[in-house]
Amino acid sequence: xxxxxxxxxxxxxxxxxxxxxxxxxxxxxxxxxxxxxxxxxxxxxxxxxxxxxxxxxxxxxxxxxxxxxxxxxxxxxxxxxxxxxxxxxxxxxxxxxxxxxxxxxxxxxxxxxxxxxxxxxxxxxxxxxxxxxxxxxxxxxxxxxxxxxxxxxxxxxxxxxxxxx
Numbered sequence: 768x769x770x771x772x773x774x775x776x777x778x779x780x781x782x783x784x785x786x787x788x789x790x791x792x793x794x795x796x797x798x799x800x801x802x803x804x805x806x807x808x809x810x811x812x813x814x815x816x817x818x819x820x821x822x823x824x825x826x827x828x829x830x831x832x833x834x835x836x837x838x839x840x841x842x843x844x845x846x847x848x849x850x851x852x853x854x855x856x857x858x859x860x861x862x863x864x865x866x867x868x869x870x871x872x873x874x875x876x877x878x879x880x881x882x883x884x885x886x887x888x889x890x891x892x893x894x895x896x897x898x899x900x901x902x903x904x905x906x907x908x909x910x911x912x913x914x915x916x917x918x919x920x921x922x923x924x925x926x927x928x929x930x931x932x
Contacts, residue, residue, distance in 0.1 A: 788842045791835065847872075 777785070790796055807824050814820035851872045858864045867882065874882075 784838050784841050788838055791838075 804824070807820075811820060855869045858868045859866065871879070871882070
């Protein structure tokens with residue numbers, strides 16, 4: 768019997784991060800930032816373009832950028848995990864898909880390069896297929912290629928035996 772997965776409520780920081788990320792990605796946030804820069808630039812002559820005047824914008828933008836990097840990264844990590852889980856579900860659910868790809872995001876770069884080579888060879892194998900819609904998993908393509916090689920060898924053997932008689 769399957770257990771139902773109950774959604775967990777987001778923590779305070781997660782809720783904060785979601786709201787801030789959505790708010791800072793909005794048109795209103797861009798307009799506010801633009802107005803702040805225009806006001807700062809317009810105030811330059813009043814402050815005689817002093818070092819303190821420059822320091823205000825530099826400090827403000829540095830602090831905001833520093834904090835936003837972490838919020839954006841948190842959002843990216845969550846989105847990436849959600850996409851990986853959705854893809855894992857699709858791979859696991861498809862009867863002809865290679866289950867080697869479930870959890871592929873946790874493989875080393877060397878392991879990923881091996882899988883990339885399999886797909887490159889899969890591409891070469893399927894170039895000779897008659898139908899453009901035909902597709903294969905890695906395992907299915909390897910099996911089919913072995914079957915084709917076996918048939919070719921069988922036909923060659925039959926032709927050689929026929930030629931000897």
